[in-house]
Amino acid sequence: MSALLALALQPVLPVAIPLTVGGLMLSVSKRLPRKVPDVVAILVALLCCGLCALLATRSAAAPIVSWFGGWTPRQGQPIGIAFVVTPAGGWFACFVCLLFAATLVFSWGFFEKTAAHFHVLMILFMAGMVGFCLTHDLFNLFVWFELMSVAAFALTGYALRDSALSGALNFTVVNTIGSYLILGGIGLVYSEVGALDFAGLAYGIAGVPHSPVVVASFVLLSSGLLIKGAQVPYQFWLADAHSVAPSPVSVIFSGAMVAIGLYGVAELYWTVFQAAPVVQHLMRSMLLGMGEASAIVGGVMALLQRHFKRLLAFSTVSHCGILLIGIALASRQGLAGTLLYMLGHGLVKGALFMVAGIMLAVLGGIDEIGLRGAGRRIWPAGIAMGFGGLLLAGLPVGVMDTGLERIGTAIHDAHARVALPAVMIGLVCTGAAVLRVTGRVFLGLGPVAGEEERSPTEQEREDANRPLWLMLVPTAALILLSLPIAHDADRLGWVAASQLMQPRTASILGLGLGSGPGSGLDAVPASALVAVPAWSPAPVSWLPWLATALALGLAALGLSWHRLPGTTIRLYERSVGPVVAGLSATQSGLVADYVTWITVGLALFGILSAFG
């Protein structure tokens, strides 16, 4: 039994098993009976989910370190690649596998005609994400990053409509630029400190904390990851891609793939770059600013959409902005909150994209106005959507709220003045947008007269080749999973954040804690040993309620627009109209524009580094 447990605790398994199964499944893809790929993929996802949960539980006391090929460091010089499981990485990987399992159940039979190719891509996609969470080597991180990008590009274009292909092309070009930036960042930091292992890098950077090459490396690495994490001004590709990908794929994109980029930023900052003063400055200036801008821009853009998947895509930008705020504050509170919010948001957003998939399959459309009142016959999906909207707006229940309260405390402690209103705007706008769609599609509220009633989007439909309950069960499961007891979740987040922030350079490099060149690196700050603080509500406990109420109000306003007096509407069109039109115009769909914005973002990084 203990031998079996030791085998199950090998961190490589949740990556190597899906890879092997993917390869074998491809090699016999033509000969597999129809349902076999579905069953195998779901079982692999569940198995990996269990393995990751086991690893995460066992890593709470100390990280689990595993060197591939047995190549442990020589005199403090890493020569191989390691996986290091911390609770943060382990639980995030577990969450990723869970989301994949739910999605594969949701899409049961949907991708039958591709002869297992779709399932191969999905489980390789999952393996890439798990590898990204567990790896402790910068180049290996890039390998898994690329694996998931390549899988994602093909999955986006699956529908093969014009919009799907142009969305996939924008996604591919922009994210490939991000990959190049990451590769450049790896090259820079390797040239400066001669290591790729996170501990080796941290050790080297501690020796040259003021080197401009290290700062440039951080800028390139974090830019590449923030392109994946869809932060202003790198966010444009997201709405184009997430709105056209097949709904089961969008569940993964919005639920996990975007957040994983932000997880990468947090991990690189705490395990590699935190000794560099300019990097610390960039976190508090540039990254915080990007998070605030994303929370606001994503929220406002979400309100303006009528294509429900596009609306959800913008709400992902907004909520990822909130996540980045939590990371950029560079505090234990902020990080603990962010880790929890990532999981909660991923579950809720995944469920909402499943509702979008149900609409596409059963109602044959995704346009809010065109489907007014059409959703009554699938009312359980409406309940899920409405509840999801309330959770996005900050309704104080479940994991999302626990994380949000921690982020709120961190904002309060850090005196970040813009961050709190930015978070509020993001919550209210995204919540209101989803609630408005719920009201219109499922309750038949808010008639729109005239030409606007016709849908401007092309005809979309997804195969309705599976029963409604099969799609509703995973949707409900994801929502329910986001509602565990707040106190336990809080404790978990706190432990995960503490472990991620804990310096472990010397122990991983085998330098010993006593004396010598590596001593002092692992000197644990006294605060790290403090037990989990008693769970306390946020400093202003009525804020979540306020956000929920405002979101409901804003949704009601949107639904009763036709009843407003003409003067009010004209006033709106004169004052807010031009701002909104300008904001929408930036989302041009032209990849050249998006690349220009990336350059602008890099220039801002450059300017702010000079003042660090």
Next chain:
Amino acid sequence: MSPRLRRAVFLLACVCLLPAFAHVASTMPAFGAHPLPYGDLINAVGVRERHVTNMVSAINFDYRGFDTLGEEFMMLCAVTGTTILLRGTRGETQDRPQRVPGREIRPRADATVLICRLLAGFTVLFGLYVLLHAMTTPGGGFQGGVIIASGLLLAFLGEGYRGWRHVAHSELFDAAEGGGAALYALCGFASMLMGLPFLQNMLPLGKSGDLFSGGLMLVENAGVGLAVAGGFGILLLEFLEETREPEPVQEDE
């Protein structure tokens, strides 16, 4: 953004980036400057520990063999994605040679046929040579696999589409690609079954400079070669199926 505005914004951003770029470039270590601790260490211990003379292969397949596992599946992913997109566009599912009615078949010149028949064998042989000599000289499974697949393509050039479809079977390519990639991962599991860390060598390492030196690296290299040859075979097959699309009918005004 209008093209003019876009250009202006882009240039402005580049101008802002220029000082930062210059500053970083001027403080970077000079090209080839030592110390390069990792390379020095591997060069010092590699031959002794791994019995191979191609240190790039030692790093690719052993010291950092786990990266190569990921890269191999990245290629598999790219090929599979391309297949899904192309097959979806063509809207076909059956796996047999396609006909295009009304397209004339131009006969190949005898010289082309002769040269292709001669070269195809030699190209595949050369691919195998590059693949097998991974541990001693530059080359290996990635490079050898591509050369082998391009040798197959000579069948199309010399024998035409029908001849190509005679040698190119998607099931065979799928099996080579998926099986080769899985073989690499299974090497890791084999190590684990023997109680060793994932991908640790457990085979005899052989004599340095010998064709069959390197132990487990040889198996991994063969897996990569199979996967790459199969993957490129599928790509070529799918690309050539694209030529079966009926030509657009010319409409007379």
